[in-house]
Amino acid sequence: MRLKTVIxxxxxxxxxxxxxxxxxxxxxxxxxxxxxxxxxTVAQGAAAAAAAxxxxxxxxxxxxxxxSVIDEDACAGCKVCISLCPYTAIHFDADKHVSVVEQxxxxxxxxxxxxxxxxAARQNGYTNEQIFAEIEGALGLFPEQQQPAEAEIPDxxxxxx
Ligand code: SF4
Ligand code: SF4
Numbered sequence: 001m002r003l004k005t006v007i008x009x010x011x012x013x014x015x016x017x018x019x020x021x022x023x024x025x026x027x028x029x030x031x032x033x034x035x036x037x038x039x040x041t042v043a044q045g046a047a048a049a050a051a052a053x054x055x056x057x058x059x060x061x062x063x064x065x066x067x068s069v070i071d072e073d074a075c076a077g078c079k080v081c082i083s084l085c086p087y088t089a090i091h092f093d094a095d096k097h098v099s100v101v102e103q104x105x106x107x108x109x110x111x112x113x114x115x116x117x118x119x120a121a122r123q124n125g126y127t128n129e130q131i132f133a134e135i136e137g138a139l140g141l142f143p144e145q146q147q148p149a150e151a152e153i154p155d156x157x158x159x160x161x
Contacts, residue, residue: 019048022087023105024061027051066108066125072098074120081112081121 019027027048030041055061070081070090075098082090082099089105090112092098101112101121112121119128 019044019051025055063104064106064108066123067103067106068101068108068110068113068121068123070099070101071120071122072096074118075099076118078117080115080117084111084115086111
C-alpha cells in the first residue's frame, strides 16, 4: 500500500480519527504520519488498536457494491488508472500486462473509469449504456413512453365526446 493512502487522513486532532486512513481496516500510529511526541503517539496507538478491534469484533465487513472493473481485453497497460486511484485499489499484473482492481478496496469513486483512455475501466451499475439511457430518459427523448395508457371504457358506460 502506498504511503499517500496511509497519510491521507492524517491531520485530524482527535487520536481516534487521526489513526484512520483512506483504506478501510488500515490504521496508523506514530511518526509514520508526521512528527509527534510520545504521549500523542501512545494515544494514537491505543486508538488504532481499538479501531482495529472494533472491526474484528463485527466479524464481517461491508464493502462497496458499485466498484469498477477492468476489461483485460481492452486494457492497454498504460497504468494511468493506478496513479490516479485515491484508494490504491488498482495493481498491475505484469504477466498479463493489464491493471486489476482489487474489489475489496475499491470505493467506486469512478476516477479510473473517467480517466481510462481505452475505455477498459467500467463501473458496475454505471456503464456508458446505462448512463446514456438515464440521460435520454431524463431529457424525455422517448415521448412515446410518456403517453398515458388508454383507459378501458366499461360496457354500457357513456363515451366521452
Ligand atoms: S487507464 Fe485503462 S488502459 Fe490504462 S492501465 Fe488503466 S485500465 Fe488499462
Ligand atoms: S473506482 Fe475509484 S477507488 Fe475504485 S479502482 Fe477506480 S479510482 Fe480506485
